[in-house]
Amino acid sequence: MHQRPTLAVWKFASCDGCQLTILNCETELLAIADRVDIRWFPEATSTMIPGPVDVSFVEGSVTTDHDVERIHEIRSQSGLLITIGACATGGGVQALRNGVDTGDVIKTVYADPHYISTLDTSTPIASHVPVDIELQGCPIDKGQLLETIAALLSGRPPRLPQSSVCLECKAAAQTCVMVAGATPCLGPLTMAGCGALCPVVGRGCYGCFGPMENPNPAPLVSRFEQLGMSHGQRTRFLRSVCDLAGQPSPTTGSAHE
Amino acid sequence: MYRSPRSFAAASGNAMLALLAEQGFEVIGPRRIDEAIVYAPLGTFDDLPIGVTDRQMPGRYSLHDSDRRSYFDAAVGPHSVKHHLHPSSSTVWDITRSDDGALSIEMHRPEPAPLAVIGVRPCDLVALEKQDRVLMGGPHINPVYAANRRRLFIVAVNCNHPSGTCFCTAMGNGPTAVRGFDILLTELPGDEGSEFVATAGTDAGGRLLESIDTDAATPEQLERAAELAAAAADEMRAEVDLLEAGTHLKEHLDSEMWAEIGERCLACANCTMSCPTCFCTDLIDTTSIASVSSRRTRVWDSCFTGSFSHMGPGPVRGSIGSRYRQWLVHKFSTWHDQFGESGCVGCGRCITWCPVGIDVRREVARISRSGT
Incomplete structure (x- = not known):
């Protein structure tokens, strides 16, 4: 990884809570901004520079055909792909519709269902493309996020829990x-x-x-x-x-x- | 120093706690916090859970009012003294790299304040001995444990009322303490309030007893203390000598029962976390965002996690059954080969605090008797 690795943060079907956890890093944010070059993070900045990045953080689950295309594009443009949060790693609360009739769910929720175009399932990112690191949680834990960033910047694997x-x-x-x-x-x-x-x-x-x-x-x-x-x-x-x-x-x- | 047992009432107990505090000790003892009896700061004997007793069964713990007005009527709670000696997390070192690339290493050498623990049970005293052997008995001393151990003053209390998961006698211990205390108390409940028979185990304990108002214990008091101990031992009468049975577990490594237990076990690690003798730790290195400093931290680990036996392609012990076997066989069997004694003291915490109530008494007995 070169001196200032480039970084992007992407959103799929999600509530933005995990992206907010990044912004909640507050005092550490300046240190992070000093070490990485943030290219794409619409939740935080209107400066958006397209193109390949060293690291992508991906929030949210895959729920539409467009999502499927987009995650493959992001994967191809990213060195490391790190999924953040329950939606990206497990499908999220919106995965409750998996296994039931999506048409019924849409009719229950929306007054004008014909505007809705969606897949029958909400699936984790890893069901579509290879994922390098997963940070679980709804939202993710700030400490784990900082540990992951610090680990990548030091060239070591992040220390993430596996147990109960x-x-x-x-x-x-x-x-x-x-x-x-x-x-x-x-x-x-x-x-x-x-x-x-x-x-x-x-x-x-x-x-x-x-x-x-x-x-x-x-x-x-x-x-x-x-x-x-x-x-x-x-x-x-x-x-x-x-x-x-x-x-x-x-x-x-x-x-x- | 007193050589023979003394007796005193609660007022002298309060004086004892006050003297310990005056001498700079942080004083903790069993207190009712929410739904359990746990170690917490203790000012006077009135802070103890007077008239409260516990019911413990596999996977169940509850507190109840007792018809006795005793101070020490509840058996061991969820946490042992381990939390105060072998903490769940402690910093080993900090390393900082300066602009010229030089590394400065700061080793953490803790100097904890003196700690007095009131109400340590005989099983936990035996557990302390076992942890002493592991963590400071050989050439490699855990500095945090050793520093915490040196600062410790123990007022132990014999057990009058074991819980439903206690089995110290089946492990060859208890219900009375033999050694490892500064002062040992036996509570003699009475209509006029409890009296305590007190024995000094160390010079420090003897000096403290001399500093408070006590009488020589009478033959009647000593007889009553012996009766209470005998009754407590009777309550725990076990059909199987688990100390002996446990040594045979290592002869049954291929038993099908391990896989069967693996279907019932959550691998949540509550048993090892609750166990007063489980000592395993992991070392974690973290680095700062600026990559100019790093910290090494020692944290509790458990043989029920995958990372515990992770080598090369993955955990050596992948299945839950194999992890349970590792824990039980080490605790009851191979601990003898390693340290010349059992690793279990019979406190029963792993039984009570297992969320699904797996009972080591039953598992040790049936596996040691099984055919394979």
């Missing part, structure tokens, strides 16, 4: 809200990174950081049932901002199995 929110919760000496308070909590399935934001104020995690490396939903769902959640409640709980109901991803084979 429970590690952060216990490290913060928080009493488990599910064991002690019978509060349903998705922490055991959810990727760490938020610092156990919800449990430390006494509420259950609702999974906005998406699945951790090897989520095992079945036993936790049984526990929710014991806590009195109905089938419908459990389904909605596991599929809100992020889908935590899916099967665990295949784990790496190993000599110690």
Whole structure:
């Protein structure tokens, strides 16, 4: 990477919250601006310089035919492509329409449905193009964002969590809200990174950081049932901002199995 | 220094806490914070959870009013003294590069204020010994742990009422403490308020007892203390000697039960985080945006994470079952080979604080008895 790497920030179907997290870096923003050349970031500046960049941050999910074309174009123009947020890494809350009749959803939401042109699904960026680094979260964590930028500028891999929110919760000496308070909590399935934001104020995690490396939903769902959640409640709980109901991803084979 | 047991009432306990504070100790003890009994700053014995007891079962913890007006009626809470000795995060060093390219390295050598912990349970004292052996017993000393350990003053309390997940006796410990304390208390509940039988374990503990108002413990008081200990041990009577059974786990590495447990386990790492003897850490290096400084931080790690065994193409232990096996076999079996003792003290935290209530007592017993 040359002295001042070029950077772009792109938006797909999303709420802009993750882009705002970049702007929320406040005191660190000047240091970042000193080290990188921001070419394309409409949320922050009206100066927009087209062309290839060293690093692209991509917010949002793919929900239209145009999105599909655009993400391939961005991929071809980017050195590293880093997806930011629950929409870009998991499809986002708008992925609730996946698996149901999109026509029905559109009619429910829009007064004039004929103006709407959309795909049947909301899908993560990695379903369409290769992604180099994913930052999960709704919105992403500022600390992880800064760590990623600092790592790239130093030529080292970023240090990002892979394990459950429970590690952060216990490290913060928080009493488990599910064991002690019978509060349903998705922490055991959810990727760490938020610092156990919800449990430390006494509420259950609702999974906005998406699945951790090897989520095992079945036993936790049984526990929710014991806590009195109905089938419908459990389904909605596991599929809100992020889908935590899916099967665990295949784990790496190993000599110690 | 007192050689024989003393006795005192709560007022002298308050005097003891006040003296410790005067000597510069930060004093913490069991307090009710929200839904649990946790270590928090302690001013007087009135701050203790008087008349509150706990119910613990696999994956369940709740507090209840007790018909006893005891000060130390709840068993171990979610957190052990580990948090105060082997912190979840500590800075190792900072490195700064100056304009001429020279590196300056600042090693962090903590000098923590003295800490007095009131109400440490016998299981946690045994856990401290095990952590001492790992973190400062050999040639490579963890400086943060060692500094925190040196500053520690311990007022331990024998257990009168174990919880439903306690199994210290099945691990050859408790419910009374043998060593590792400055002062050891046994609470004798009574209609007029509790009395305490106190024994000094160190010169510092003896001097503190001499500084407060105490009497020689009577034979009746000592007899009552022994009865309470026997009753507590009875409450935990286990069918299986888990200390012995645990040593056989390593003979069952190919058991199908590991995969079966893997289907029930969340790999969330709550057991290892709660465990008072789990000591594993990772070292994290971060750099500044300007790339002129870096920091190394030591953080708790867990054998339930993929990164823990990540080598080359991926984690050596990919499946949840293989990670559970690693944890349980090390804790109960290969810890003996490594350190000459078990890694488990029977505090029961991994059982209570497992969100899905996996019970190591049951798993150790059935795997050690299994055919393979």
